[in-house]
Amino acid sequence: MLVADPAASLAEVAEAAGIGRTTLHKHYATRDDLLRAVGHRAVDLWEQALAQVADGPDGGLRALVTSMVVVGAQLGFLWRTPALHRDHALKDRSDAMQEATLAVLRRAQDRGVLAPGTPDWWLLDTFFSLIYVAAESVADGELAPNDAPGLVARTFLRGIGGPAQALPHLL
Numbered sequence: 001m002l003v004a005d006p007a008a009s010l011a012e013v014a015e016a017a018g019i020g021r022t023t024l025h026k027h028y029a030t031r032d033d034l035l036r037a038v039g040h041r042a043v044d045l046w047e048q049a050l051a052q053v054a055d056g057p058d059g060g061l062r063a064l065v066t067s068m069v070v071v072g073a074q075l076g077f078l079w080r081t082p083a084l085h086r087d088h089a090l091k092d093r094s095d096a097m098q099e100a101t102l103a104v105l106r107r108a109q110d111r112g113v114l115a116p117g118t119p120d121w122w123l124l125d126t127f128f129s130l131i132y133v134a135a136e137s138v139a140d141g142e143l144a145p146n147d148a149p150g151l152v153a154r155t156f157l158r159g160i161g162g163p164a165q166a167l168p169h170l171l
Contacts (some may be wrong), residue, residue, distance in 0.1 A: 002038050003077045004139070010034070036087050042078040043093045045071040050100050059107030061114070065131075065156070066149040068101075072135025079132065098124060113157070130156055 001008050001016040008016075010031060014024040028034040049067035053060045068075065084090055105123045108114045114123065130152045137143035143151065 002035070003042075003073050006077065006081060032083060035081060035083055036090060038074075039078050039081065039084040039087065039090050040093070042071070042074040043090065043097060045074050046078075046094075046097045050097065050104075053104055055107065057111065058113045059109075059111045060104045061108040061156075062149075062153055064101065064104045065153045068131050069134050069138075069145075069148045069152055072131045072148075073139055075128075076132045076135050079128065101127070127156060 001013045005012075010024060011021055013034065014021045017024065024034075028037060046068075049071050050064075052067045053063040056063070078084060078094065102120055102124055105114060105127060106120075109116055109118070109123075134143060134148040134152045138145050138148055
């Protein structure tokens with residue numbers, strides 16, 4: 001419920017879980033406690049997604065895209081909830097997953113799949129942005145779940161512009 005609607009009330013969360021608010025409060029004393037639990041669950045899913053990524057000719061890039069699009073909604077919750085960035089344990093786990101994700105992107109660079117010399121922060125931010133937009137588009141019904149990994153991979157690898165020779169003044 002919170003992944004789909006971060007502004008959902010605790011009453012709405014309890015109702016969606018099929019429990020009473022009292023029961024919810026027995027497990028999570030505060031809203032922040034619940035948010036942290038959802039954040040940790042997102043990192044758990046991120047860890048599981050990365051565990052599925054095997055090295056290959058593309059450095060594991062396609063497997064990374066496929067596994068992360070599936071958990072994109074949860075990752076979006078993690079990335080867009082500022083209160084979670086103040087939790088040191090959660091931040092440390094998230095930072096470790098960013099480094100593991102970056103390792104796959106660097107392997108793809110080493111294999112010539114991604115441009116060399118691209119700054120690490122740009123690789124990560126661009127990749128995460130595409131994962132987030134794909135997850136949102138799937139949730140909104142604009143993009144079929146099975147089409148999302150291919151669209152993310154194509155956009156990440158080729159962009160959405162026309163041929164380079166058509167726009168030499170912009171490059």
